[in-house]
Amino acid sequence: MxxxxxxxxxxxxxxxxxxxxxxxxxxxxxxxxxxxxxxxxxxxxxxxxxxxxxxxxxxxxxxxxxxxxxxxxxxxxxxxxxxxxxxxxSAPLYPGARAVIEALAARRGVLLGVATGKARRGLDHAFAAHGLDPFFSTRQTADHHPSKPHPSMVLSCLNETGADKSDTVMIGDTTFDIEMGRAAGVHTLGVTWGYHPTDDLRAAGADLLVDGFDAVLSALDELWERT
The missing domain is CATH 1.10.150 (DNA polymerase; domain 1)
Known part of the structure; x- marks a missing residue:
């Protein structure tokens, strides 16, 4: 561990x-x-x-x-x-996203990563635009990995941070995210404000679902405590 x-x-x-x-x-x-x-x-x-x-x-x-x-x-x-x-x-962060990122980054023993279908150039623009660079320890993008739901991006996050699968949660709004997390052997948290229907996230095997960022911290704690 x-x-x-x-x-x-x-x-x-x-x-x-x-x-x-x-x-x-x-x-x-x-x-x-x-x-x-x-x-x-x-x-x-x-x-x-x-x-x-x-x-x-x-x-x-x-x-x-x-x-x-x-x-x-x-x-x-x-x-x-x-x-x-x-x-x-000019593309906004979802309400509450920054507060959750800052709260997690402030916790001892917690690291943040991103696994995105964006190219690295696009992710760099997004991070620069929203001042997210200081918070993320590992960043995986589509131009360096097979497409989701292949587990490569999550596995690279694990390798770069040294985290165990049992202590890792993949958070996403699509079935591709949930399937990727499951394929990598980590916990999965589905968010319902994105681009795939809630029922599809549930069918893909999300461990938990949340309807807003105000529920993300408690959901992560619940999943981490399952370890």
């Missing part, structure tokens, strides 16, 4: 509400190739996956080269949005 407790957060839909930027960038990418825009709900359903995997789910009957082109167009659209609007700087 290492004695270290680790809380690993997803980013989009869990800590930060970036759905408008994601939807607009995806709509722009599809428009560049004269493809019908996916429904907003369909776009949000793939948030958290690596970009190629996400686009492949939206246009499953299209060749890989087109999926790759749309993926690159999404990146270009998102970067253009960032230049025009500030991107992550």
């Amino acid at each position: 290492s004695g270290t407790r680790l809380a690993v957060f997803d980013m989009d839909g869990t800590l930060m509400d970036s759905q408008d930027f994601i939807v607009q960038a995806m709509e722009g990418a599809f428009a560049r190739y004269s493809l019908p825009a996916p429904a907003r709900a369909d776009i949000l359903s793939i948030v958290g996956l690596s970009l190629f995997e996400a686009v492949a789910r939206l246009i499953p009957d299209h060749p890989d080269d087109l999926i790759l082109q749309v993926s690159e167009a999404y990146k270009a659209c998102f970067i253009a949005q960032r230049a025009q609007t500030g991107g992550e700087a």
Whole structure:
């Protein structure tokens, strides 16, 4: 037993509400190739996956080269949005998120991590915009790992912090997060304010569900005490 407790957060839909930027960038990418825009709900359903995997789910009957082109167009659209609007700087943290991050970071023996479908460049922008750099000991992104729900990102968080699986909780808003945490052998905490329905999180096997950040600390304590 290492004695270290680790809380690993997803980013989009869990800590930060970036759905408008994601939807607009995806709509722009599809428009560049004269493809019908996916429904907003369909776009949000793939948030958290690596970009190629996400686009492949939206246009499953299209060749890989087109999926790759749309993926690159999404990146270009998102970067253009960032230049025009500030991107992550204007995407708010969810109410109560910062207070929970600060409270956990202040606890002795608790470390924070992030495991996100964002690229490292996007995560760096988000952290800089919201002043989150001092709080997180490990940061895993889609450009260095297989797509969720593969456990690679969580396992890397464990390796970098020395935390035991039994002392680690994956916190996320999608079934991909819950499935990733379960595949890595850690506890899972589903949040209901994000992009996947509550029933889906429950069916994916979330150990606990919370409806607001005011319940996150007590839920984490409950899961850590199960060790």
